[in-house]
Amino acid sequence: MKQANLVGWLFVVLVTGLLEVGVRLFELRDSVPAPSAVLRALAEGVSSGTLSGEVGTTLESYAEGLGLAIAAGIVLGLVIGSSRTLLEASSIVIEFLRPIPAVALIPLAIMVFGLGLPMRRFVIAYAALWPILINTLYGARGADRLLHDVARTSGVTGLGRLVSVTFPAALPSIATGIRVSASLALLVGVTAELVTGTEGIGSYMQRQQLAYQLPELYAAIVVTGFLGYAINVALRRAERHFLFWVGEGRLAR
Amino acid sequence: MLSDVTFDVREGELLSVVGPSGCGKTTLLRLLCGLTPPSDGSVLFNGKAVMRPPREVALVFQDYSRSLFPWLSVIRNVMLPLRRAGLRRGEKIARAEAVLQEMGLHGVARKYPWELSGGMQQRVAIARALVSRPKILLLDEPFGSVDALTRTELQDVLLRVHGDFEERRVTIVHVTHDIDEAVYLSDRVLVLGSAPGRLVASIDVELERPRVQTATRSSPRFLAVRNEIHDVIASREREAGHLGV
Amino acid sequence: MTAAFLNRVGRRLLGAVVFGAALGIWEAWARSEPSFLFPPVTAVLERAWQVWPTTDFLTSVAASLERLAAGYALGAGIGIAAGLLMGSLRAARRTLEPLVEFLRAVPPVAIVPAVIVVLGLGNGMRIAVIAFAVCFPVLVNTVEGVRAVAPETRDTAAMLHLGLAETIFRIYLPAALPSIVAGLRVALSIGVIMVVISEFVGASDGIGHYILFQQSQFNVPEMYGGILFLGLLGYVLNRLFLLVEDHLLSWHFRAAGEPTR
Numbered sequence: 001m002k003q004a005n006l007v008g009w010l011f012v013v014l015v016t017g018l019l020e021v022g023v024r025l026f027e028l029r030d031s032v033p034a035p036s037a038v039l040r041a042l043a044e045g046v047s048s049g050t051l052s053g054e055v056g057t058t059l060e061s062y063a064e065g066l067g068l069a070i071a072a073g074i075v076l077g078l079v080i081g082s083s084r085t086l087l088e089a090s091s092i093v094i095e096f097l098r099p100i101p102a103v104a105l106i107p108l109a110i111m112v113f114g115l116g117l118p119m120r121r122f123v124i125a126y127a128a129l130w131p132i133l134i135n136t137l138y139g140a141r142g143a144d145r146l147l148h149d150v151a152r153t154s155g156v157t158g159l160g161r162l163v164s165v166t167f168p169a170a171l172p173s174i175a176t177g178i179r180v181s182a183s184l185a186l187l188v189g190v191t192a193e194l195v196t197g198t199e200g201i202g203s204y205m206q207r208q209q210l211a212y213q214l215p216e217l218y219a220a221i222v223v224t225g226f227l228g229y230a231i232n233v234a235l236r237r238a239e240r241h242f243l244f245w246v247g248e249g250r251l252a253r
Numbered sequence: 254m255l256s257d258v259t260f261d262v263r264e265g266e267l268l269s270v271v272g273p274s275g276c277g278k279t280t281l282l283r284l285l286c287g288l289t290p291p292s293d294g295s296v297l298f299n300g301k302a303v304m305r306p307p308r309e310v311a312l313v314f315q316d317y318s319r320s321l322f323p324w325l326s327v328i329r330n331v332m333l334p335l336r337r338a339g340l341r342r343g344e345k346i347a348r349a350e351a352v353l354q355e356m357g358l359h360g361v362a363r364k365y366p367w368e369l370s371g372g373m374q375q376r377v378a379i380a381r382a383l384v385s386r387p388k389i390l391l392l393d394e395p396f397g398s399v400d401a402l403t404r405t406e407l408q409d410v411l412l413r414v415h416g417d418f419e420e421r422r423v424t425i426v427h428v429t430h431d432i433d434e435a436v437y438l439s440d441r442v443l444v445l446g447s448a449p450g451r452l453v454a455s456i457d458v459e460l461e462r463p464r465v466q467t468a469t470r471s472s473p474r475f476l477a478v479r480n481e482i483h484d485v486i487a488s489r490e491r492e493a494g495h496l497g498v
Numbered sequence: 499m500t501a502a503f504l505n506r507v508g509r510r511l512l513g514a515v516v517f518g519a520a521l522g523i524w525e526a527w528a529r530s531e532p533s534f535l536f537p538p539v540t541a542v543l544e545r546a547w548q549v550w551p552t553t554d555f556l557t558s559v560a561a562s563l564e565r566l567a568a569g570y571a572l573g574a575g576i577g578i579a580a581g582l583l584m585g586s587l588r589a590a591r592r593t594l595e596p597l598v599e600f601l602r603a604v605p606p607v608a609i610v611p612a613v614i615v616v617l618g619l620g621n622g623m624r625i626a627v628i629a630f631a632v633c634f635p636v637l638v639n640t641v642e643g644v645r646a647v648a649p650e651t652r653d654t655a656a657m658l659h660l661g662l663a664e665t666i667f668r669i670y671l672p673a674a675l676p677s678i679v680a681g682l683r684v685a686l687s688i689g690v691i692m693v694v695i696s697e698f699v700g701a702s703d704g705i706g707h708y709i710l711f712q713q714s715q716f717n718v719p720e721m722y723g724g725i726l727f728l729g730l731l732g733y734v735l736n737r738l739f740l741l742v743e744d745h746l747l748s749w750h751f752r753a754a755g756e757p758t759r
Contacts, residue, residue: 007589008596015597031616088509092517099732101691104706104725106698107713112535187605191695194607202607209611217615221608229603288653305656312657319650323753324672334658367753 033214041215042222051201051223058189058200058227061117065124066185073129073181074174077136078162081170087137098134102127102188106195115196120189127188128181135177139170175239182231190224201227255280255450259294260443262389265422267415269435270443271482273490277450278428282393285426286310298389311382315394317374321366327353327377328362334385349384356380356410372403376410383414383423390414392427396434405466408438412464432486436479437464444482446489454485537719546723555708559731562693562704565621569628570689574682577633581640585674586666591641598637606631606688607695619700628692632685639681643674676750679743686739690732705731 016035023034033041045051080086102123113119150165193202201224208217255277262268262285270278283289284296287306296303298310306312311334314320321330331349340348350362356376366374375395382390392411396404415425429435435442436458444454458478460469469475521539528538549555584591584598610627617623647670655665671678697706709724744751 005592005595007592008594011593012597012600085509085512089512089516092513093520095733096517096729099736100725100729101687101694101732103691103694103698104709104728107710107721108535108725111713111718183605187607187691190605191607191698194610195698205608205611209614212615214612214615217611221604221612224608225600225604228605229600232603283653286657288656306659308659310657312653314650314654316648316650318753319648320654322651322654322669322672324675324749337659365749365753 029214031214033218037215038218038222041213042219045216045219045223051204051220054199054201054204054220055223055227058193058202061120061124061192061200062185062189064117065121065189066128066182068121068125069128069132069181069185070178072125073132073177074136074167077133077174078140078166078170081137081140082162082166087141094133098130102184103191106192109192110196115198119196120192120200123192124185124189128185131180131184132174132177135173135180136170139173140166142170142173171243175235175243179232179235179239182235183228186228186231255284255445258445258450258452260452260455262424262426263441264388265424266440267412267425267427267438268441268443269427269429269439270445271429271432271435271486272445272450272453273447273486274430276445276447278430278445279393281445281450282312282391282426282428286312286391288312308385309388311385311387311390313375313378313382313390313392313395315397317371317378317398318367321374321378321381323365323367325365326362327358327364327366327369330366330377331381331384334381338385349380352380352384353377355383355413370403371399372407375399375407379410379414387423389424389426392425394429395427396429396431404434408434409466411438412462416462432479432482433470436460436475436482437466437470442478442482444485444489446486453489454482456482456485534716534718537722541719542722542726545717545719546726549720549723550727558703558708559705559727562697562706565624565628565696565704566689566693568621569625569692570632570686572625573629573632573689574636574685576629577636577681577685578640578678580633581637581678582644582666582670582674584637585641585644586662586670598634602634602638606692610696610699614699624693624696624701627696628689631688631692635684635688636678636681639677639684640674643677644670646677647673676747679747683736683739683743686735687732690728690735694728 019032020035023029023032042051080090105126106119106123109119109123113122190200190202193200193204194206197203197206201220205217205220205224208214208220258281270281272278280289284291285303287296287303287310290304298307322333325333328346328349331353332345335345335348338345353359353362356379358373358376358380361369361373361377366377369377375398379392379395395411396407399407411425411427415423427435427438439458441458442456443452444456445451446453456478460472460474460478524536525539528536528541580594580598584594606627609630610623613623613626617626651669651673655669660669693704694706694709697704698710701707705724705728709721709728712718712721712724
């Protein structure tokens, strides 16, 4: 366990203090809220359930979209990655779709799915799919030839080999892909909420901005930051747990 | 790591330090050149305490690929120590080229270190150490990363550097785990024991110079000294409770 | 014509054939079942052919690229500077770490409403948001790159009596360059995403605005065209980046024995 970083946290307190003084002194309340007001709004938002409610809504589409992407990405990645032919066959399609930013699909998704959960689920899944798919492909291709030969000689075939050899060998790569996808998915999800303005923390933030409720807006930003941080920590823990057999150098910090 | 190590380095001598792995030879070198401050005791250079790397001391590492900068050409690597020397650019280049020639490297100035063989890279590293005309040259297992044949070549390069090289005798402290090499090169050999590193013996080599790979290594005195060192280490390790060496 | 050569050509063709087939299926299906939301490929391409070369469209694209360039340069500059500082000085790292870790976790889109309040709806807001998003991957990679510098390299710098500034710029920066460039690559795709996002809000030009606008006008083929263009743009930018990377890091690739691309 690292010891707590006292200096770092003191610095945060210092910056917050300076902001507080600065906002009051220069009367910046119209542009930037005082940290004390933000903390108050944060406490209110959490205790009244407003903030947690919005976060919950965001998490719903997030988890569903990410889950879809993980499942599809891993399965497709393993299948395609295990066959040279499939890899070549799909290469151009993948290279074509990959550079299209998911956020650019939001207007299209709105037309197809409307403004609600299905639309957000779709763009989140689309965004999250590519890092996972590419990383799974990479991991499946790189899977030790030796392991494959061992599997073959011990009579493990096709699907069995895929599941028991290729998949575990590709896991470190897949884990990296999931980590990248997780933060990308959050970005896209919140964007979709911001643009459609119906539900979720993104649309809450937009409403607060339009209503000029700056402390509430900043409180929402803080909460979103914690959400992103929590997701990252959870993923790292999960990675360390499931990938205990991988050397230190390959895992996330 | 090290405990109870006291010795002098005499001006102009070639001193080797040998000992089993992990006995702190590298730490000793770092203490000597001021990269690591001593926790107890002191390092004195000409009577003054060493707090940070003195300008008169140069260090050559075992891993040349990490101490030579791959983004710089050979000549620029060698010129680096001359940054603050107050010389004009032309003079710096001339000095660097001269020392490269002395190292037996011709025509490599514009190349990059990684384009050269291991032995040549180590020569570049030594050239860089020498270009600022240091009084003391420290080497940390400098020939450990090259093949045996290149190793003997480089040993003789080091002897030249020490002996008859522009008539300046540079003091050399050389760390190695190869006892034969230590005896072949040095005026004196320090033997360290392990855990904690302790000065076990200081043995004068007393072999004639110039040293010759074949003749010197087969002389009776050579064998006597190397055997003595082997015995010292072996008995020390037995005392310390380690099985074998 | 060796078997191996035919094999390789065959494989490339396979990819192209599959891609073509996919387009063909889309085309056939869109024609047989006319759908407003999924126009035929030919319709999209036709509109693209008409719209893309127009000055209006191209100036719009240029506007996006300008914002991207400014935001990217600003973010990368801050990221590298802060990264070099935090990587080289333990004190700086310890002090700034919690703040950086928190800011880094905030999805950049979340700061857009706050920045709008301060900077309005103009380019300033967009560049700020892009810079914010770009700076963190660059910073993290720079810190990693500096911290990964081999001890022998650090010791050599000490033995050469390099001052702190010299050590950072002449040793740490080149040594960390491969890592920094990796961060810059990630930052580029994030930058593109952020340009689009920033143009969704109150912009009057730019490729992101174009896509949204066409959607609001129900010009579906044009909207698809915009998306397609964006994908192409991202692809081209990426390839350009790889070229620059090769040039910058040629010494690194050759030193490590890897083939340059």
